[in-house]
Amino acid sequence: MDANEPVIGSKSFTAVAVNCAAKAGEWIKSKIGSAAPDIKSNMHDLVTEVDKGSERLIRNLIGTHFPDHSFLGEEGVEPGPEASAKALERKSGAEYLWIVDPIDGTTNYVHRFPFYSVSIALAYRGQVIVGVVYDPERDELFVAERGKGAYVHGKRMKVSGEPELRQSLVATGFPADHKMALPANLRQIQALAPQVRNLRIAGSAALHMAYVAAGRLSGFWEAGLNAWDLAAGSLLVEEAGGRLTDQNGEPYHLGVRNVVASNGLIHDELLASLAKA
Template sequence: MVQQSEIPYVIGNKSFTAVAINTAAKAGEWIKSKLGEFNSLNRKSSHRDLVTEIDKGAEAMIRNLLHTYFPEHSFLGEESVGQESESFEKAIRGAMEAEYMWIVDPIDGTTNFVHGFPFYSVSIALAHKGEVIVGVVYDPSRDEIFVAEKGKGAYVGGQKMRVSAESKLTESLIATGFPVSRQEAYDVNMKGIGALASRVRNIRTTGSAALHMAYVAAGRLSGFWEVGLNPWDLAAGVLLVTESGGRVTDMNGEPYSLKLRNVLASNGAIHDEFQRVLEDEGAVL
């Protein structure tokens, strides 16, 4: 469990970051204790889009803990947003307009969790009027927590993070994922893998967008891209990357916002080349 002594940064007098860290750690430890013990496995939008009672229980735990400290704040969680496009659009408008909105993915990498593959995470972000100001990604399997505050840097294990130094795609280890619902997005991502496979050092697809983004921030990956994501997949990770000196845009090079669903994140140095290869091969939406 992450100790309070490891938290060197707060915002104002409300300690948003401290609350986010402790909430992610508590939820993550509970999730880890339930590994292999879920009783129900359901599908949402496709056979790849899974949810368990652990996802729902973790989200409820996170919501309750956050509202204990900040009862006036709004909350956007993966399991509380309907699958219909109207519900999604309404949720995003709310996130953009709210004074404070917590954006949460209780288990980013549910398929990995279901199969006992130790690459899943708890992702918690706080947006102020549509701008992400706190991002926390917790990996229960490694008891590793990644933390960022707007304008104050990003940290892992109490150490400040910096993105990797690779300046060319040929030197780069990058990652992607497979969208769980939209067939069009799945096809585009596969085209991207084909376009990049021979141009990079290697590609990883390990199943948690939030952890992939955290690894870009920590310099373990040079870049990450994926089509068809959601704000709860990305919000915390985006702040980790940018506060570590990296760059995040959509697939066409446009700046990040909470509406973004197709992401390109990198150490910055390879970003233009990365984006150009995907665009030239038609691997963008």
């Protein structure tokens, strides 16, 4: 943060984000197996009462600390890219905006596949200044504050050192939109699979980005994501020394839906391979 930004103590912002993520994570973990899914926009896009309860819990906690701040949560928004873009646009004038995914990886959660997370970000005038991703299954908390680095288990995170795609472990995700985005994504997978050490598709964009930040993945790309999938992870990657763009190589901002995150070293090669596909 620069000197003239308001400092209601950036500490308290981060502390509240961490507290919310931990409380919500504990709660959703306790509810495993009780979650009957509703179908959101198509049979591949699930939401549960637990998602809604987790978001309510987070919204209420943030509201008690920062009643004047704006809030953008996945559950308050109709499914589909147009609704997401409109919801973000409506909040675009907000000075402080909390951007929350109460369960990133709901499909995993419903199937008891232990790879899901709570993602909480705070943006100040459109720029993410705090990012927290919490994995309740492994009790791993990934935290970043703009200008102050990214941490997991209290240790500073640093992106991996693979210099080329052929040494890289790269992740992606299957888009919910099966008409346009999925066929494009499958072409990208087909192009990249022979060029990388291996590919992973584990089903939580926020955790994939946390893993890029922690050096566990060399890179990650996905299409058709929303602000709440990416905002917290974007800061983790940046603060861990990685690079983040859209799939055309343009800088990340809250409206980006097709993302590429990497250790920085393989970024151009990854972009070029995706573009070819």
